[in-house]
Amino acid sequence: MKDESRQAAERISALVDGQLEEAELAQALQDLRHNDAARRSWHAYQLLGQVMRSGADAVGAHDAQFVTCLRQSLQQGSRD
Amino acid sequence: MRAGDAHERLAGTPSGDSDAKLVERTLAGDTAAFELLAIKYQRQVQRLIGRMVRDVDLVPDIVQETFIRAYRSLRQFRGEAQFYTWLYRIAINAAKRALLRKTRDPLDLPGEAMSPEPASETFSGRREPTTDETPESLLAAKEIAQAVNDALAALPEDLRQALTLREIDGLSYEEIAGVMQCPLGTVRSRIFRAREAVSLRIRPLLERLGSKRW
Numbered sequence: 001m002k003d004e005s006r007q008a009a010e011r012i013s014a015l016v017d018g019q020l021e022e023a024e025l026a027q028a029l030q031d032l033r034h035n036d037a038a039r040r041s042w043h044a045y046q047l048l049g050q051v052m053r054s055g056a057d058a059v060g061a062h063d064a065q066f067v068t069c070l071r072q073s074l075q076q077g078s079r080d
Numbered sequence: 081m082r083a084g085d086a087h088e089r090l091a092g093t094p095s096g097d098s099d100a101k102l103v104e105r106t107l108a109g110d111t112a113a114f115e116l117l118a119i120k121y122q123r124q125v126q127r128l129i130g131r132m133v134r135d136v137d138l139v140p141d142i143v144q145e146t147f148i149r150a151y152r153s154l155r156q157f158r159g160e161a162q163f164y165t166w167l168y169r170i171a172i173n174a175a176k177r178a179l180l181r182k183t184r185d186p187l188d189l190p191g192e193a194m195s196p197e198p199a200s201e202t203f204s205g206r207r208e209p210t211t212d213e214t215p216e217s218l219l220a221a222k223e224i225a226q227a228v229n230d231a232l233a234a235l236p237e238d239l240r241q242a243l244t245l246r247e248i249d250g251l252s253y254e255e256i257a258g259v260m261q262c263p264l265g266t267v268r269s270r271i272f273r274a275r276e277a278v279s280l281r282i283r284p285l286l287e288r289l290g291s292k293r294w
Contacts, residue, residue: 013272018097019253033112044279046120049247051228073148
């Protein structure tokens, strides 16, 4: 993993734990907004924590289509 | 597992700080922050609604309705409960409304005439649990859970301990630094390295799972 990607992934890991200060939080959200790999990391990190706490019950795929539809609905709502 | 069990268990997860920050950012106008909450809780909401609604075709629309209502009502979330607890109540009410609509008009769909969620959310009454899971998806879930456990077992002790203190015990980085007698930056790095090592093992499985109906 390249240094830049590694730093971005480490920020996302810290974001999962609510441990980012404002400047890094803004950077992490920027990464997540524009980077599929960052979103996959967010999902994988969340999932593994849930599996550690709850076992196989927690497992589910990241549904990118769901998020896309939600984004469109929210954008539509803000224009109405 | 019944819906109430999930509620009790999830209320104890170490996610509050992260959720509060994302809620704050959403209220400041950053919808990407809300998308992260949706990614995080989509599956749990889907399972909850799946247990309440016997018609599996209705579930995706009710999940979508839940998150839209939560987004529109977010200013009413005062942080007195965990975000998921609040979301859970919205999901239950959305499922109840959908069931009622279906009873009145079998052709009606969720999302019609949607208004912001009332500030006071209550839930009562439970249906028998139902799921839309297939034997194939249950097997995949077990496979992924096993891969997580195998990857955790293969981690160096310091990485596994840091991740366990965070995920299972819910300790903050500061508390973990105290327990492990190391700097905060080391805690952050260890937790990240542990997560990344486990993620490398499960990503191919997740991608395979994502290509199938869940």
